[in-house]
Amino acid sequence: MDSTVPSVSAEDIRAAARRIAPYAIRTPLIESSALNARTGGRVLLKAEGFQRTGSFKFRGAYNRICQLKPPVAGRGVVAYSSGNHAQGVAHAAQLMGIPSTIAMPDDTPQIKQRNTHGYGADIVLFDRDRQDRQELAQQLAAERQATVVPPFDDLNIIAGQGTCGLEIAEQAKNRGCEIDALLICHGGGGLAAGISTIVAAESPNTELYGVEPEDFDDLKRSLASGQIEHNEKGTGSICDALLSRQPGDLTFPINKQRLAGAFSVSDDDVREAVRYAFEVLKLVVEPGGAVALAAILTGQLVCEGRTVAATLSGANVDPELFSEIICS
Amino acid sequence: MDSTVPSVSAEDIRAAARRIAPYAIRTPLIESSALNARTGGRVLLKAEGFQRTGSFKFRGAYNRICQLKPPVAGRGVVAYSSGNHAQGVAHAAQLMGIPSTIAMPDDTPQIKQRNTHGYGADIVLFDRDRQDRQELAQQLAAERQATVVPPFDDLNIIAGQGTCGLEIAEQAKNRGCEIDALLICHGGGGLAAGISTIVAAESPNTELYGVEPEDFDDLKRSLASGQIEHNEKGTGSICDALLSRQPGDLTFPINKQRLAGAFSVSDDDVREAVRYAFEVLKLVVEPGGAVALAAILTGQLVCEGRTVAATLSGANVDPELFSEIICS
Numbered sequence: 001m002d003s004t005v006p007s008v009s010a011e012d013i014r015a016a017a018r019r020i021a022p023y024a025i026r027t028p029l030i031e032s033s034a035l036n037a038r039t040g041g042r043v044l045l046k047a048e049g050f051q052r053t054g055s056f057k058f059r060g061a062y063n064r065i066c067q068l069k070p071p072v073a074g075r076g077v078v079a080y081s082s083g084n085h086a087q088g089v090a091h092a093a094q095l096m097g098i099p100s101t102i103a104m105p106d107d108t109p110q111i112k113q114r115n116t117h118g119y120g121a122d123i124v125l126f127d128r129d130r131q132d133r134q135e136l137a138q139q140l141a142a143e144r145q146a147t148v149v150p151p152f153d154d155l156n157i158i159a160g161q162g163t164c165g166l167e168i169a170e171q172a173k174n175r176g177c178e179i180d181a182l183l184i185c186h187g188g189g190g191l192a193a194g195i196s197t198i199v200a201a202e203s204p205n206t207e208l209y210g211v212e213p214e215d216f217d218d219l220k221r222s223l224a225s226g227q228i229e230h231n232e233k234g235t236g237s238i239c240d241a242l243l244s245r246q247p248g249d250l251t252f253p254i255n256k257q258r259l260a261g262a263f264s265v266s267d268d269d270v271r272e273a274v275r276y277a278f279e280v281l282k283l284v285v286e287p288g289g290a291v292a293l294a295a296i297l298t299g300q301l302v303c304e305g306r307t308v309a310a311t312l313s314g315a316n317v318d319p320e321l322f323s324e325i326i327c328s
Numbered sequence: 329m330d331s332t333v334p335s336v337s338a339e340d341i342r343a344a345a346r347r348i349a350p351y352a353i354r355t356p357l358i359e360s361s362a363l364n365a366r367t368g369g370r371v372l373l374k375a376e377g378f379q380r381t382g383s384f385k386f387r388g389a390y391n392r393i394c395q396l397k398p399p400v401a402g403r404g405v406v407a408y409s410s411g412n413h414a415q416g417v418a419h420a421a422q423l424m425g426i427p428s429t430i431a432m433p434d435d436t437p438q439i440k441q442r443n444t445h446g447y448g449a450d451i452v453l454f455d456r457d458r459q460d461r462q463e464l465a466q467q468l469a470a471e472r473q474a475t476v477v478p479p480f481d482d483l484n485i486i487a488g489q490g491t492c493g494l495e496i497a498e499q500a501k502n503r504g505c506e507i508d509a510l511l512i513c514h515g516g517g518g519l520a521a522g523i524s525t526i527v528a529a530e531s532p533n534t535e536l537y538g539v540e541p542e543d544f545d546d547l548k549r550s551l552a553s554g555q556i557e558h559n560e561k562g563t564g565s566i567c568d569a570l571l572s573r574q575p576g577d578l579t580f581p582i583n584k585q586r587l588a589g590a591f592s593v594s595d596d597d598v599r600e601a602v603r604y605a606f607e608v609l610k611l612v613v614e615p616g617g618a619v620a621l622a623a624i625l626t627g628q629l630v631c632e633g634r635t636v637a638a639t640l641s642g643a644n645v646d647p648e649l650f651s652e653i654i655c656s
Contacts, residue, residue, distance in 0.1 A: 028356045033380050049610035052361050111607065278650075279439065282377035282643035284610040315610035322606075323651030 005253045008155050010201035013162035013194060016063040020163060023095060024059055025051050027164075029171040029309070034280050035296075041303030042177065043296060046168050049284060049315025053115070055241070056164050056191055056313050057081075057088030057151075063160030064149050065092040073098050077149045078141040080104075080133035082240050083112030084288075084314050085151040090119035101144060103136045109240060109318045128234050128243075152190030153248035162194025168309055169202035179206045180306040183292035185313040186210035186219050186262065187242035189251030195311070196258035209301065210255060210262040211291040213237040213270070218246050219255065220262040228252050238267050238321070241288030241314055263301065265294040271325045273297055277312070278326045287321075289314035333581045336483050338529035341490035341522060344391040348491060351423055352387055353379050355492075357499040357637070362608050367624060369631030370505065374496050377612060377643025381443070383569070384492050384519055384641050385409075385416030385479075391488030392477050393420040401426050405477045406469040408432075408454075408461035410568050411440030412616075412642050413479040418447035429472060431464045437568060437646045456562050480518030481576035490522025496637055497530035507534045508634040511620035513641040514538035514547050514590065515570035517579030523639070524586035537629065538583060538590040539619040541565040541598070546574050547583065548590040556580050566595050566649070569616030569642055591629065593622040599653045601625055605640070606654045615649075617642035 027050045035043045048056040065077055076099035079089040086102040093100035100121040104113060105128035117123055126136055141148045150157065165182075172179050182199060184192040189210070196208045210219045216237060221229040230246035237243060247255065265273075270287045273294035277285040285293070292310035295301050301308060355378045363371045376384040393405055404427035407417040414430040421428035428449040432441060433456035445451055454464055469476045478485065493510075500507050510527060512520040517538070524536045538547045543565060549557040558574035565571060575583065593601075598615045601622035605613040613621070620638035623629050629636060 023361075025359070025361070028358070030356070030378065031353070032378075033351075033353070047610075050358065050360075054610060275647075278612055278647065282375075282382060282612040284606055284612060319603075319606065319651075319654040323647075323655055326647040327651055 005250065006155060007254055008159045008162065008194065008197055010198050012159040013166055013198040016159040017163040017166050019066055020059055020062050020160060023052065023062060024163065026167055027051050029168060032281050039296060039303035041305060042307040043303060044172060044179070044307070044309040045293070046164060046309065046311045047283060048164060048311060048313050049289065053087040053091045054314060054316045055084035055088065055289070056161055057084040058091060059163050060157035060160030060190060061085065061088035061149060062092040062095070064154060064156040065089065065096055067156060068147060072147060076100055076144060076146040078137050078144065078146045079149045079151065080137040081151055082243065083108045084241050084316060086116045086121070087112060087119060087316070089149050090116045090121035094120045101140050101146065103133055103140060107235065109316065111318050112316050115316065152188030153250045155250065158190050158194045158251060160194070161191045162198045164191065164311065165195030165198040166202065169199055172309065177307050179203060179309045181207040181209065181301060181308050183209050183211050183295055183301060183310040185242065185289060185291050185311050186212045187288065188244040189219065189247045189255050191311065191313060192259065193251040193254040197254060200258055207260040208258055210259055211295045212262060212264050213239045213242055213291065214264040214266050216243055217262070217264040220264055222247050222252060223256060223259065223262055226256070239270060239288035239291060241286065242291065263295040265291050265298060269294040269298050271328065274325045283312065284315045284317065285312050286314045286317035333578065334483060335582055336487045336490065336522065336525055338526050340487040341494055341526040344487040345491040345494050347394055348387055348390050348488060351380065351390060352491065354495055355379050357496060360609050367631035369633060370635040371624060371631060372500060372507070372635070372637040373621065374492060374637065374639045375611060376492060376639060376641050377617065381415040381419045382642060382644045383412035383416065383617065384489055385412040386419060387491050388485035388488030388518060389413065389416035389477060390420040392482060392484040393417065393424055395484060396475060400475060404428055404472060404474040406465050406472065406474045407477045407479065408465040409479055410571065411436045412569050412644060414444045414449070415440060415447060415644070417477050418444045418449035422448045429468050429474065431461055431468060435563070437644065439646050440644050443644065480516030481578045483578065486518050486522045486579065488522070489519045490526045492519065492639065493523030493526040494530065497527055500637065505635050507531060507637045509535040509537065509629060509636045511537050511539050511623055511629060511638040513570065513617060513619050513639050514540045515616070516572040517547065517575045517583050519639065519641060520587065521579040521582040525582060528586055535588040536586055538587055539623045540590060540592050541567040541570055541619060542592040542594050544571055545590070545592040548592055550575050550580060551584060551587065551590055554584070567598060567616035567619060569614065570619065591623040593619050593626060597622040597626050599656065602653045611640065612643045612645065612650070613640045614642045614645035
């Protein structure tokens with residue numbers, strides 16, 4: 001790893017776990033006899049839809065925001081997000097009793113807009129293709145003298161997301177099994193960077209993979225070239241949570257070192273995974289949260305005879321889209 | 329309790345738990361910060377949708393069927409069921425390597441028919457209003473020299489369902505809390521009889537309640553009169569899993585002694601609960617499995633300042649009905 005780039009340690013993630021413990025849910029690691037039978041392996045699913053705000057994003061947001069000191073904290077926080085980070089930041093700010101302002105793309109699912117508003121945030125909508133979200137956030141922060149909480153490229157955010165991996169490692173250990181491979185949903189790479197750092201420490205024999213939508217395979221191409229590659233498009237997949245333009249400057253060096261590779265799945269694969277989660281697993285999973293499961297169901301990751309874990313990273317999906325998927 | 333009626337003991341339920349342990353899932357007891365905030369109490373939800381076959385029914389079916397001795401077992405089992413018991417019996421028989429025949433009402437949700445068939449059962453459809461299901465099952469069993477596995481009025485079935493209550497008691501203890509009130513979905517009363525027996529032993533201060541659909545409130549009326557009362561109708565609620573004609577001859581004496589009362593909820597209340605489970609809890613719950621949650625959300629059971637548990641007893645719902653509910 002390039003030692004000039006700041007990074008997170010396993011100890012940073014353990015400290016984050018202690019910090020978020022009073023509020024964060026220790027989400028269950030779910031096993032389904034039907035999925036085991038289908039894959040011929042043992043599959044453990046980390047159900048982050050049960051986390052506060054319906055996705056893992058609360059972990060990083062709370063870990064970042066709870067460390068703001070009073071004079072700065074009081075002026076509030078600003079975030080830009082397609083929805084899950086928005087809710088995480090808004091709810092973490094609410095719990096800390098400070099104001100939040102969120103810039104959201106105007107095509108954000110209604111459920112994510114409504115919930116973010118419900119956590120007390122001011123919402124500013126922007127055009128995903130025309131406006132630069134980071135610039136907009138900086139401008140909003142300057143107006144309010146508030147602190148920007150980035151969605152993934154921040155060491156405290158990465159450490160917070162890593163707590164999900166710490167739980168996976170502990171829960172697997174508690175049921176006496178070693179995870180051979182772990183699949184992590186990948187947008188900007190915060191979850192993958194956090195999980196891969198702690199799992200490398202706690203369970204060094206586990207192979208780690210990122211999973212992303214097929215037209216947004218910036219991670220796969222970046223791992224291949226060894227440098228940060230970006231996606232052509234910013235829209236065009238049902239996986240609204242994973243449409244980051246490129247891996248982060250902080251997340252990519254970590255993921256480059258820790259990940260064994262990346263898989264990409266089509267929207268049809270994702271629909272099948274969402275339908276499977278409804279019909280067989282009895283879980284609500286949003287499209288972006290279902291990519292890792294999709295890589296298992298399509299057989300891209302061979303599970304036969306192995307113990308495999310995957311993140312179901314979020315569950316905030318509009319009922320209309322969910323219905324369309326499960327009824328098709 | 330009338331001592332001439334055979335009953336189950338807490339020890340019977342502990343024995344059932346040991347018997348089903350190799351196959352049954354220890355389902356999670358889920359807590360939601362949003363639901364706690366809404367009710368002002370602490371609410372623990374036993375997510376039986378994660379059980380094998382998508383409902384608690386596997387527990388009783390396996391406990392009953394695994395005790396059949398070889399010559400009898402080999403001739404197979406017969407059950408009559410609106411769908412969840414059907415799947416439980418079919419899958420338990422499949423695991424034991426013996427044949428199963430299931431009589432199902434012809435209005436059974438497609439998902440339940442398909443899954444039952446998927447577990448290898450022969451399905452015989454009947455008209456819910458015109459044919460007597462018990463007679464039909466006896467006839468099928470006589471033809472096949474098979475054993476009838478009744479849906480609730482059987483001591484081994486009751487003991488098996490009770491394992492759900494044993495887990496609730498243990499899981500609550502593990503997180504250091506005492507349950508003030510526990511709500512149990514009630515059709516024929518097998519789940520309520522099993523849970524109430526073990527919870528009375530493990531957590532004697534917990535108040536126990538049955539919950540049923542409002543036009544099928546045979547339990548409420550039976551508790552009021554002290555004797556078994558039956559429902560006028562056999563159809564007419566979206567809670568297809570709870571449309572038993574009357575409490576059982578074995579289940580009612582137990583529930584009469586153990587339950588503090590019963591609540592009934594309308595189909596609209598149930599729809600709201602299914603929608604809430606989708607949107608906030610991120611769980612798929614079938615209508616009949618959502619009645620206890622509905623009694624909480626409608627405020628019939630006051631949760632403020634108390635610790636309350638409820639069974640989410642099943643999750644087998646057709647996508648079309650689920651979509652209609654979550655989109656309305």
